[in-house]
Amino acid sequence: MDTLIGLLPIILMFVIFYFLLIRPQQKKQKAVRQMQSDLQKGDKIITIGGMHATVHAIDEDTLVLTVQDGTKLTYDRSAVREVLNRD
Numbered sequence: 001m002d003t004l005i006g007l008l009p010i011i012l013m014f015v016i017f018y019f020l021l022i023r024p025q026q027k028k029q030k031a032v033r034q035m036q037s038d039l040q041k042g043d044k045i046i047t048i049g050g051m052h053a054t055v056h057a058i059d060e061d062t063l064v065l066t067v068q069d070g071t072k073l074t075y076d077r078s079a080v081r082e083v084l085n086r087d
Contacts, residue, residue, distance in 0.1 A: 036077050044084040047075060
């Protein structure tokens with residue numbers, strides 16, 4: 001019984017650590033994966049490098065992006081940070 005009482009603060013610390021740090025991070029990662037999988041042609045996006053572009057074509061793991069001057073670039077789907085709006 002004394003061992004359980006001695007371990008209780010450590011167990012409590014791990015539970016608090018999970019709910020304050022690990023769980024919110026997992027929810028955020030899930031939301032980012034969902035946003036990246038829901039990309040469609042014509043979406044205006046921002047990459048993790050800060051480039052603003054429009055999705056021109058979508059493959060399994062890659063995107064062809066069109067920038068303002070008409071240049072087409074190929075990026076990994078995971079390089080998308082944010083979807084600005086949908087046309």
